[in-house]
Every structure is written in structure tokens, then in C-alpha cells.
Amino acid sequence: MKPSILLAAALAAAALAVPALSVRAAKPVVCAQCVKANMQRLAGDELRGRGCGTEDEHVAARFVAETLKRYGVAPGAGVDSYLQAVQLSTPTAAATPALRFSAGAAQVDLAQGRDMVALEPPPALEAPFVRLTDAHVAPEAVAGKIVVYDSSIYDAPGVQGLLRAGAAAVLTPASDVIEAHWTELAGRPPGRTQIAGVERRAPRRTGVTIFAKPEALAALRGLPEGQARLDAPQGPPRERTTYAVTGVLHGWAPDADRHAVLLSAHYDHLGVRDGVIFHGANDDASGTAAVLEFARILGSGAKHRRTVYFSLFGCEEEGGLAAQAFLAHPPMEIGDLAANLEFEMIGVDDPKHPGFLMLTGWERSNLGPTLAAHGARIGPDPYPEQNFFSRSDNYQLALRGVVAQTISAWPIPPTYHAASDDLAHVDLNLMDQVIGSLVAPVAWLLDSDFQPAWTPGQKP
Template sequence: MIDSTLGRAGAVLALLLASAPALAAPAAPWVVKPEWVKADEAYLASDALAGRGSATPDEAKAAAWVASQFEQFGLVRAPGMSGYLQTATIVQPKLGGAPALGVGGQSVAGLTLLMAPAGEVRGRLVIATSDDPAALPAGDVIALASPKLPLIPMLMAARGHGAKLLLVRESAETKGILKQMGGAARIPGYLEGDAPESIALATLPPAEFDRLVQKPGQEVTLALPGMTATRSTTTNALGYLPGTDPEAGVLLLSAHVDHLGRRPDGTIMHGADDDASGVTAVLELARALAAGPRSRRGILFVCYGSEEMGGFGSAYFGAHPPVPLSKIALNIEFEMIGAQDPKLPRGALMVTGYERSNLAETLAAHGALVAPDPYPEQHFFERSDNYQLALKGVVAHTLSGWATTPVYHQPTDTIANLDLPFMTAAIQSLIEPVRWLAASDFQPKWNAGGQPSR
């Protein structure tokens, strides 16, 4: 789960499968064995994987192990792929010196960067006086003069308008955000080949800010000296169970294999719940479904890299899917199913964005123990890999056990703090509903206003 502070030889294969006889025997009741769940967790959350840091060799090792499990269960390579792994390059810009703000050719002291783009900024100053994001004026450089502005919605609106720099008055809120980010400006990374982030967010002390808003129309420059970039590789693991009907679409079952790695002091962030538990769900569903009769629909099992850095593995998958996204009937992401939220009905998992589509209610009607998200204000729907697919139109939700667990992003997210019986029962409860989805021609639809747009 992402912190809230700021992813052809198929045609031949399909022909071969279409001519293969479907196995008619009914599926024997499958039992998810607690020792399998425990063994998956024991490796994924082990010291040997050192917290599976995003886009690190530890993440690659974890993804390779997931791929080897997929192969052992009998999953095949996804259509058009020559292996079970998909890799992508993440570019991370880094600032080498102090940023400098100039207004009308004069340098302005006291600038604090909260978010920086990958390059310099230049443009004319526009003053926004309203605190309504919908009323934000267009311009390259915008100073937000209203004292009660909602910062994040304003930033999103400015970004939507193509603004390059948003300047705000320093406040307890802006200082709090900087502290949450570890005291340093965030410079968003990006997938190689994609456009880097293009907006900066910065504060000025009240006196400097008040002088600034008296100078609309002046030319503003933001110099970002010594900008360099590092490149790292992130790895997705993919396995495929072909269906019998090439026209029936494909189900996408996913989780993220990465976590936070090690803290600077060496502490391993094991991420047993976030999200080794989701990977365990994907693995155990793969084991169960691969052992059963072949279903009508194909099923893609995917464990993404670099979710914690901003959903890079799933964004890459969404841009390079092994089957066209229009063929993906739905996506269910599993995140943090290692314990149950006391607010949920006993045994139930919550579905993020429950009411955005008719998927959750249909799953419930077919026996899945699922409930609406009790924390809509946390925007969990937007904070996991499902969102990258949802942005591209795929009906995509995340199932979670307890998204506000006290171990969230803490060193205490270890196997000792998992509720393994709950986890095992949760995975068990989804096997028949997923079998039903794979056998049916049910195509979930977004409800009115449910599909997100960035």
C-alpha cells in the first residue's frame, strides 16, 4: 500500500487451446493448507529478502522466487512473453545543490521546496485569490494567496492546468508535510520513456510571500542546480493459466512483491502483511486454480515490483500488458490481508472503492466475504496497484483485511504479528468466487462516476 503523503505467439496458443478438450469433471473442494500459507510468508518476509526494497536486487530475488512457484504449480508464460519476469527501468532525479528562486531578476530568500520537477522552471507570476481548486487561474507560476487553501487539491488542479510552479505561504501544514517526507523535497521518479513530473511546489516565509503577491506578471525562475539521475530495475512476476475460450476475456489477480527494504539504520522492514500476504494470496489462488479443471477464461497472476515507490510495476504492466487491456475482464489486487479490521464483519475482507463498480456486490452474491471500505477518507482505492489499471479503464479493486493496521509501514510488520488462520480462511473463501468468475461471462461495469481519471 502506497504511503499517502504525496504495468503473440498468443494466437497460435489460443488455437491450440481451443482444440484441446475441456476437462468436464467438477472441481474437488480445494483446501488451502495453513502450512503453505506459512511457508510462503516465511520466505517472503525472511531476513534473506531484507524487506524486498522497491527496484532492488532483493525485490528481483523475491520476484524470481514467485515466478519459480508459478512454474511449479503449472502456470505457463503469459502470451507473447519469453519468461515469467517483466522488468522496467525507473529513473530517479536527484538535486545536487540549493534551489534558488528569482522574481523580476532579484533573488528571493527563504525558499523551501516540497516537490521538485526534473528540470528548471521559468514563467510569469499569476496570483490566485480563491480557495476553490475549480477557480484556479491558468499560468506557469501560481502563488496561492488564500490563507485557507486546500493544498493537495490545489496542487492537483494546478498540475491539471499544466502549471510549472505553485508557491504557497509557509505554514504549520507545509512544515508538517516536509517533516513527513523526512525533511527533503520529493522529486518524483518516473519510468524510463515516460515524461518526468513537471510541477514544483515550494513555500516562502510569510513576509517574503506577502511581498511576492504584490508582483503579478513578473518573471519567476526556479533554478535546480546539480540535477542528476539514478536508474534502477524493477521486476514483475507473471504466470498464466490459459482459458478454453479465447473470446471470454482474462482475469487479472495481483499483489505487490516489493516493500520498504531496510531503513537507513539497517532495520529490515519485513512487510509480512504489506504485501507478502497479498503475494501469498496470489500464489495460493494460482496453486488451487492450476490444480483444478481448466476454466473458460484465462487467468493472469501478477506480482508487481515498486508499488511502494508509486505503482511503477503496475504502471509498466498497464503500458505493456501481455494481453490487450480490453481483454482483461477485471482486476483484483490483494493488499494486506494478514489481519482483520475490527470494524469489518467477522471473516470479511474490505473492497476499496466498493461502490465504484458492480464487481464487489456480484462477488458477494457468489459467496465472497467482502464488505465496503470503512475508511473512504483514506482514499485506499487510489493507493494500490489496482489504480494504475483502473485509470486505463479496467474494473480494478483492492481486497484488504485491515488497511489501517498498527503495523502499517512499521518494523513490527512481521510474521509474528500476522493472523495466519484469518489469512488462510480469507484466501480459502475466495477460491470458489474466483472459479465462478473464471467460468462465467460476467463483465463488471463501472457505476456512474466510478471510473477514475487522473
């Protein structure tokens, strides 16, 4: 699951109270050995964390395609292909971004990764700097300036307010959650990845958000206001390839393709960092294994009324890149998709809500309640403050009008984006139960004439 940077400080927030739902016992139709073998292949040492655009990720994509073929699922990315290649061009840093504060002969130097994390810094920025402890100031006090927002804690609304008021940059304390993901954030590229064949709407340009360690803020407190300069020179872009992998089982109805269902997950993760493999077993080998198991079950039985697609996306962790290319050049008519169920992080049980499966954006459509009425053990998202609905590949489809939502077990386990997200920390029995509990509801959906629809006013 890709992180939301300005929401990251809320990752440790307490969950809302919801009634516990018991996951059904695993259906005999679920092949526990198949699920285990697919998890071992995807999250084992050999694939080295399936980093975006790496050969390890490519091997994972080919494995997924070969598995779909072995399960009797037809190619879905073309006449005879499961793989949709996606070309990426990502900005690189030519040198470590550095920020210098000067006041007369005194100065304080901050470096990316050591003292600060600047998100998508421009190649160069120079402006006067001011120090504030209160974000409620007149715009002219911050417009065009670099603001040291010296509050006691990270305050997302305050930072955003200063940026909207015209601040060129806002330096603010790093929360505990930001510090926990410090290396990951510091290593991010200095700009957005471009996707060949995809027109990405340029984001509304605001100032730069900079997270600082306590020591850096302490050093700045002894410096009078003066001038600041941020240098972040860029190098040549990094060219990479990722894949969207798609298979299809066509339904028996004459209009089967016009009311299709898409089951999806992402197969990439964070790769290798500082020599350590981030295996991504729960995030999201678990979801990929679930989709593959649905493919095996549905591919080995009689045809259903509706067509069902199985899509596994690469480079989700860097912003849903393969999913964006998939939507720009879809192998089906997007308007013909009745629904998309994304599977993400279903391998770790939530201790506060044991046996509970959540559907992101539950209140946004009639899909979740209807599936629940037909036996799906799912319920509302107990972490609405995390905005998980917009943090998986389902959101790309939802923006195109498809009723697209994600099923998850516990989206904020201690292993999230950590090296400990490995096979030893995944509950395979839970995964079997999760998949088994959804076999009958998904089969019902494929054989029904039910039309998923957005709740009035809730379409993204």
C-alpha cells in the same frame, strides 16, 4: 499501497460506519504452511524490504516466478518466461534542496528533510514571497509568487486553490500524518521516473507544494515579505530495473483467453532506510502470498472455463511503475480481460470492522456485489475519503477499461509504511481465512459466463 501525498493528511480520518461481515472459516484447500513459508521468504530479513529496483526486489521477483512454476502455472510473460524486465530512469538530487527567504539583511534558510519537504522541486525557482492566512484571494495576489500559507492546519483545498491561481510554490504546515512519513517524503526523487517503452503523459504543471515544520513557520513569521529562492540541483539519473512477473493457466473453453481473469498484487516495498528494514509484510507480501496461494490451488485442480493470469508487480510504491510497463506491452490482449482482482494488505484485521473485507470502488461496478452474492465476504470501502481505488496497481488497468478493483482488510493500520510492518504484526490465520473465503467465489467467476461491467457513469 502507494501513498497519495495530498490525501495523506486524511490518513488518520475516522472510518465510516459499515456493518461488520464475518470472514468465512478457512477452507481446507488453503495450505497454511504454504502461505506462511511464502510470507517468511518475502517479508524476512534476507530480502531487506524489497526496495524498488534493488537486487533484493529482483530476488523476490525470481522467487515469485519459481513459485509459480513449482505450482504448475505456465509462463505468462512470454513463450518461456515469467519475467518482464522494466528499465527505469529516475532523477536524482545533486545536493540537498534548500529554500532561502530574504528581506533586506534578514534571512531564513530551510533545508529539505530538516525543515521542509518540497515535492518534486524544479532545479531553481526565485520569486517574491507573500504570507497569507486565507486562501480566498484574487489570483493576482499570488500569481508567480512563493506563498507562505500560514494557516493553523494543513488545508489541501486551500493549497490547491492557491496553486491553481498561479502561485509558483505554496509552503504550508505539515500535518501529523505528513510528519509521520517525513523521511519517506523527503527522500523522494525530484522528478518523475521515466519507464523505457512507456509514454507517460506529462502532468499538468502547477507550482510546488512544500510542507514545513512548525519551527520553520515560526521563524518566517518574524520576517518581512521579500524574496525567496529555491535551489534543487539535479544529478545524473539513476538507472534501475524492476520486473512484472506473470503466470497463466489457460481455460478449457474455446474462447477462454478472450474472457480471462487477472489476479494481481505487488511484491515490492520500501527497502532499507537509515539502516532499518521496512519489511512490508502486510504491504504487500500478504497480497503476493494470496495470489501465490490462488495459483497453487487453481494449478493443482481441474481446468476452469476461463483463463486466469497471475501477475505480481514491482515498484508499485514508486507509482505503479512495473504495472505501467505491463500495460504498455501486455502479454495478453487487455481488452480480453474480463476482470482484475488486486490483493493488498490482507494481513491485519480492522478493529472497527473485524472480519471485514473491502473492495475498493465497490459502487463503480457489478463485480463486488455479484461475487458477494456467490459467497465472497466483501463489502463497500469504509474509507472512501482515502480514494484507495486509485492507489493500487488495479487503477492502471481500470484506466484501460478493465473492471479492476482491490480487495483489502484494513488499509490504514498503524504499521502502514512503518518499520513495524513485519511478520510479527501480521495475522497469518486471518490471511488463511481471507484466502479461503474467496476460493469458491473466484472459482465460480472462472467457470461462469458472467460479464463484469462498470456502473453507468462510474468508469474511471
